[in-house]
Amino acid sequence: MKLSLRQGNNILGAIGVLLGTVIVVLGYVQKLPFVKNGMPGPGFFPIICGIGIAIFSALLIVENKSKAKKALENQEKDNDLEENILDKAELKNFVYSIGSGILVIILAPLIGMITSIGIAVAIMIKVLGEDSLVKAIIIGAGTSLVLFLIFKVFLGVPLPNSYIGL
């Protein structure tokens, strides 16, 4: 999978222009007046933010294009802009880290927060660290125990429990 900084900047700029426009349009749809009784209304700041996001996103695209054009004129490949920003190992990290987080959200109401976090930790260590299953389970359980002691016992945070009380 390849994505250069130049392509990424263009995508970000396009998303930003779209987001800014949506914020402004939604401001009108949700009837958030820009000015109310001669003073800034509830829509004043959000609409300014929407316009700001759109303008700076458009500027990013322009800036990106001019940098690429300059590099072409100088007949040199702009390494910074053309280098691949996606790394295979990082993408694996991304999928398993974000996936483990989502797994915790799904499992927490069913088997408890502490238990589901322990499982997520074990999965991350097993897959990303390529450690043995036993080591992963021990570290996962150890982390759960430390979290239980800090958050449940010491700080008294009411965590979602499973039938075993964790």
Place this chain on the structure above:
Amino acid sequence: MGNLFENLALGFSILQDPIVLLYSLAGVLAGVIIGALPGLGPSVGIAVLLPLTYGMDASSGLILLCGIYYGAMYGGSITAILINTPGDSAAIMTSLDGYQLTQKGQAGKALGMAAYASVIGGTISVVAFMILAPVISSYALAFGSSEYFALMILGLTSIAGMTGDSPSKGFLAVFTGLFISLIGLDLVTGAQRYVFGNVNLYSGIDFIPVAMGLFGIAEIISVNSGEDITIDKESIRIKNLFPNKQEWKDCSPHIGRGTVLGFFTGMLPGAGATIASFLSYSMAKKTSKRGDKFGTGLLEGVAAPESANNAASMGAMVPMLTLGVPGSGATAIMMGALMMLGITPGPSFFIKEAEVAWSLVASMYIGNIFLLLLGILGLPLFVRILKIKAPTLNAVVFAFILIGSYALENSLFTVGVTIFFGAVGYFLKKLKVPAAPTVLGIVLGYLTESNLRQALIIADGSFFGVIAKPITAVILIFAVLLSFGTPITEIIKRRIAKKPIVQ
């Protein structure tokens, strides 16, 4: 001056409680460990460990967070010196000579000097902080809502203009942060803003899950170090951590200059410890008799940036605590944390919250002593932690982030917000969009809006009436110059260069 010592005595009296001292020690220890992990700096440390302050009183919470802040600032130098991988950007300059010293078998001396320079820089800066902060506060007491609005704009524009690889990205990040802060019920009119009927959004999106995602999860995903670390144990024995008399003589002037430069650079919004350490290293190179040998393994090359980055971390607290305007990601998170603890930083902080303020000052002295002791005695422990595989450490830090974000509102929705911003933050990091302006935007968003509204009411709805006040106008001009000064100068230079020379 007498009043100053009385206030300091008040601060130390609070520190007589062993639990408060323990919080300071725990903060410094946690900060050094987090700072030493490659890629994880003070912002991540504070964001990840913020949940530990839930339920604490304001003094203890603030003391713990400050300990993490300056602990992480020093911690970054450990990996910079030992494995040429700076724990955070402020330690980049330290790695230039620090790693060379390690390769020469003098890792202990480099680590020792990093600890001494950090502690000396930090301690002198506390004295400057203690003298300057109340003075600035007393002047700022005369500020009204229009001046505050201008200060918020200064904080936001300078951090946007000075961080990241392009100002467009910085401003995009600031506006996104400001927008996020506006989601929820408008406290003045009661209007629902961008909530789409979701009850979880009525109270808005807190900055903590966003900061945990943008700084914590995004950093964890991009930390990819799987290399084995081999360190010569002999070189880091305690007896080898002490520089000799001549080395002290060589380094002292650089520590002094680095401290002064670092403290004042740290006070500037958007500048921060990275720029301070860079400037200090450059100055040391220029002023040293052995300037040409910098980068080959000189202790002066470690002392100068290390004193500056710790001094900058103290300097950065001055505008945050006295004006309520944080100038960096780490101080933005700290300001949000203070507000969570029920304290609003600003000119009245040293008057209304005298106990908290002076206990913080006192804790900085004690914290620097802890930092020195940990820097020397705790080194074997930090080296051992560095040897743990990155995925294992990441998984444990990830677990802390998840449970911490849950504990904020006892809601899985907050965990979802953290994960969402972690995913978005990773891609923004790859695209070199700075995270600090977004967090600052969220922290300052509500204050900016409410101050502008109040200022407009006072000025009978005239925007010109708001910005035409002398102090407000000066601050706003300064904000424009700080954020757009470089591009404007570039345009003028290009125009001049294009003009044909008439003979």
